[in-house]
Amino acid sequence: MTPPVVVAEKISRSFGGHLGIDQVSLEIAQGEVFGFLGPNGAGKSTTIRILLGLYRRDAGRVEVFGLDPARHAPEVHRLTGYLPGELALYSRLSGRQHLQRVAGARGQTDTAYRDELVERFGVELDRPVRTLSKGNRQKIGIVLAFMHRPDLLILDEPTSGLDPLLQGEFARLVRETADDGRTVFLSSHELDEVQRLADRVAIIREGNIAVTDTVQALRRAAPRTIELRFDRSVDPAQFAALEGVRVTNNDSDQLTLSVTGAVAPVLALAAQLDALDISARRADLDELFLTYYRDQPAGSARHGC
Numbered sequence: 001m002t003p004p005v006v007v008a009e010k011i012s013r014s015f016g017g018h019l020g021i022d023q024v025s026l027e028i029a030q031g032e033v034f035g036f037l038g039p040n041g042a043g044k045s046t047t048i049r050i051l052l053g054l055y056r057r058d059a060g061r062v063e064v065f066g067l068d069p070a071r072h073a074p075e076v077h078r079l080t081g082y083l084p085g086e087l088a089l090y091s092r093l094s095g096r097q098h099l100q101r102v103a104g105a106r107g108q109t110d111t112a113y114r115d116e117l118v119e120r121f122g123v124e125l126d127r128p129v130r131t132l133s134k135g136n137r138q139k140i141g142i143v144l145a146f147m148h149r150p151d152l153l154i155l156d157e158p159t160s161g162l163d164p165l166l167q168g169e170f171a172r173l174v175r176e177t178a179d180d181g182r183t184v185f186l187s188s189h190e191l192d193e194v195q196r197l198a199d200r201v202a203i204i205r206e207g208n209i210a211v212t213d214t215v216q217a218l219r220r221a222a223p224r225t226i227e228l229r230f231d232r233s234v235d236p237a238q239f240a241a242l243e244g245v246r247v248t249n250n251d252s253d254q255l256t257l258s259v260t261g262a263v264a265p266v267l268a269l270a271a272q273l274d275a276l277d278i279s280a281r282r283a284d285l286d287e288l289f290l291t292y293y294r295d296q297p298a299g300s301a302r303h304g305c
C-alpha cells in the first residue's frame with residue numbers, strides 16, 4: 001500500500017498560553033481530496049502552517065511525503081503547492097511577473113500547464129496586483145499553487161472571492177488533480193465547497209478534531225429535520241426527552257425536530273399524539289456541521305493551557 005502523503009499525530013501549538021491547536025491528528029492518502037472544515041479561529045491555518053514547517057509545533061509528529069517539515073521544509077515545499085488563506089503578493093508587480101518569479105525560483109521551464117490555467121481562470125496578467133480585485137488576485141494564487149503540478153496541494157480557503165462560475169472551474173481542477181493521483185488538502189469554512197469536492201472531511205473546532213470521516217458516512221449520520229403538525233399545541237418536552245431529538249422550533253401546533261439516530265420513537269410519539277401531518281427533510285451536512293458548532297462547550301477549553 002502507498003504510504004500516506006500527510007501524517008499528523010497529536011500535534012499541538014499554543015500562542016502565549018493560548019492553545020491554538022490541541023492534539024490534532026490527520027492522515028491523508030495519495031490521490032485523496034481531504035476537506036478541513038471549521039469555524040473562524042478553529043485552528044485550520046495553524047495546522048496547515050505546521051504541516052508546511054512554517055510554524056513550529058510544541059508537540060506531536062508530522063510527516064509529509066515521509067519527511068518532517070520542521071527539518072525538511074525546502075524538500076516539502078518543492079513537492080507542494082500552497083495557497084495561503086491570506087495571499088501575500090507584491091503590490092507593484094503584475095500577475096505575469098509573479099508567475100515568472102515563482103517559476104524561476106522553482107526552476108520550472110514548462111509553461112504549457114501554467115498558460116492553460118491562466119486561460120481557464122481568465123487571469124489578468126498585466127496590471128499591478130494592487131489594482132486587482134480580491135477575486136482576481138485569488139486567481140493568481142491558484143495558478144501559483146497548481147502550475148508546477150505538485151504532488152500535494154494545500155489550499156487554505158481557495159475559492160474566497162471567486163464567482164460561482166470560477167468556483168465550478170476550480171472544482172474541476174481539484175477533481176482532475178486527484179484523478180491524476182495527486183493529493184489535495186482543502187481547508188474551508190464553506191461546507192458546500194467541501195461537501196462537493198472532498199472524499200473525506202475532518203471537522204476542527206476550538207483546536208480539536210471533532211470528527212473525521214467520509215462525506216458519505218457523515219451525510220448518513222447527519223440529523224434529519226422532521227416537522228409535525230397537530231390540531232392543538234403539544235408539549236415539546238415530550239419530544240425533547242427522546243434520545244437524539246432536539247426541538248428546533250415550537251410554533252403553537254407545529255414542531256420542528258432535529259433527529260439523529262432512530263426515527264421510530266418520534267413517529268410512535270407523533271402517532272400517539274394524533275399528529276395531523278408530518279414531513280421529513282433529507283439529512284444534510286449543513287445540519288451536522290451546525291451541530292458541531294452548536295455543541296461547542298460554553299467558555300472555551302482552549303484557553304489557559
Ligand SMILES: Nc1ncnc2c1ncn2[C@@H]1O[C@H](COP(=O)(O)OP(=O)(O)OP(=O)(O)O)[C@@H](O)[C@H]1O
Binds near residue numbers: 043046
Ligand atoms: N501567530 C499567531 N499568534 C497568536 N495567536 C495565533 C496565531 N496564529 C493563530 N493564532 C490563534 O490560534 C487559533 C487558531 O487560529 P487559526 O488561524 O489557525 O484558525 P483558522 O481555523 O484558520 O481560522 P479562520 O477560518 O478564521 O482563518 C486562534 O485562536 C488564533 O487566534
